[in-house]
Amino acid sequence: MRILHTSDWHLGQHFMGKTRQAEHQAFCAWMIEQVRAHGVDALLIAGDIFDTGAPPSYAREQYNRFIVELRATGCELVVLGGNHDSVAMLSESQSLLAELGTRVIPGVCSELSEQLLVLHQRDGQPGALLCGIPFIRPRDVLHSQAGQSAQDKQLSLQQAIAEHYQQLYALAEAKRVELGGQLPIIATGHLTTVGASASDSVREIYVGSLEAFPTSAFPPAAYIALGHIHRPQKVGGLEHIRYSGSPLALSFDEARQQKEVLLVELDAGGLRQITPLPVPCFQPLLSLRGSLAELAESIKQAASQGTAETPVWLEVLVTSDDYLTDLQVRIEALCQGLPVEVLRVRRERGSASAGLTASAGETLDELSVSEVFSRRLQQEQLAPAEVTQLEGLYGAVLEQLRSPDS
Known part of the structure; x- marks a missing residue:
């Protein structure tokens, strides 16, 4: 039987x-x-x-x-x-x-x-x-x-x-x-x-x-x-x-x-x-995780599994760049012209906070707003001029928030 x-x-x-x-x-x-x-x-x-x-x-x-x-x-x-x-x-x-x-x-x-x-x-x-x-x-x-x-x-x-x-x-x-x-x-x-x-x-x-x-x-x-x-x-x-x-x-x-x-x-x-x-795979489906730089390469590799008729469906989990406000636009740009379709973009919440405090054994409650910004800025690979520009922008924003007319 x-x-x-x-x-x-x-x-x-x-x-x-x-x-x-x-x-x-x-x-x-x-x-x-x-x-x-x-x-x-x-x-x-x-x-x-x-x-x-x-x-x-x-x-x-x-x-x-x-x-x-x-x-x-x-x-x-x-x-x-x-x-x-x-x-x-x-x-x-x-x-x-x-x-x-x-x-x-x-x-x-x-x-x-x-x-x-x-x-x-x-x-x-x-x-x-x-x-x-x-x-x-x-x-x-x-x-x-x-x-x-x-x-x-x-x-x-x-x-x-x-x-x-x-x-x-x-x-x-x-x-x-x-x-x-x-x-x-x-x-x-x-x-x-x-x-x-x-x-x-x-x-x-x-x-x-x-x-x-x-x-x-x-x-x-x-x-x-x-x-x-x-x-x-x-x-x-x-x-x-x-x-x-x-x-x-x-x-x-x-x-x-x-x-x-x-x-x-x-x-x-x-x-x-x-x-x-x-069972054959009738629809390629992948979950990718990494920074934007890492995802650029991962998405290209994933595209090799898709065709124009059957694009790969993707879930994208962004790690170190999760603070960016235009993630969806950036991910779409990485997929431009490739046989892939992003169904969901997720941010790995908490990754930046953990990195800010883990080495010193501190919590966010123990840091001032300026200290959090400074620690976070140190994790980025930026030219000195870019750091100076961001610090100046941050100072201007703080000044405006403190202004009684704001």
Whole structure:
């Protein structure tokens, strides 16, 4: 049985004013190629298929088109709801998509058995059992109790989620016996686990309650396909508990990650092999840091990754020149004529203040305004005439501020 594990597509995402539509379209086409090339029996999307609960119409169209194209490959599709997804919106087309070989589990079902699925091989024979667990909202498994502390609520939610996994796994074991006792059992999840490494684009799920779910609370499934964390990784060093990560970089701190989907092979004995399939970069994305002089060279190097049709999207963090008021203009001048596009310019606040006081063990409160200006001026590489000119300008400004008519 061959399964392709992916998650966190975030269809419809706008990245600092930029649409990801072309990237998602290219990724969907690439996914169809992988399904055909590797003879995949079932594709699992472990949550956050959409970026918002009310995605734009083009994102819904991409979703539907992908399902139709995947059907032609003979591969089954299972879509699990994530914390970004709307249960109501995914439920709208649930019965219709079932006719196209796609099973959607938007949220926790009223009947637990509805979350237990039989996955089939291409010849129609059962190949695995799936405990299809989407993002679990506290209201799905908990009843509010008066007087509970924050710690009590966290423990109650953790226990309720663990119980949900155990109950569904028990149903799967019974179903396996019914079908002959030879099928591997797979589970999914959309949550943060203990030890998982997140990124800036990952939204906290359980604010003020469950911080992370321990791996010891998962049932002994042959493979556990997780979503929500965008960096691909094993959980706790365990081979069979994996985050596939997002296929696109969803924040600048993910820009240097190699994105991937996971090809998982199982048989009656359980997990056989996991093969990461690297996802091509459809839109270059880089975060650059340095002074203006350093950035000039960095931007030229970054430009080599872009084209006129697909410029590199840049985040620029300015360090030693962060006091300048015309940073945006200066950065735009450095990018002139290059296949790059700056989406965000940031100043490394505090760098100048730290440099002014660190060597002497002082704080800014201990320095006068004139001393701060003098110390800051000493950090610049200026000609004596320029220093004299700036000191004169500074003195004139101070004099004007002290004037009663100012």
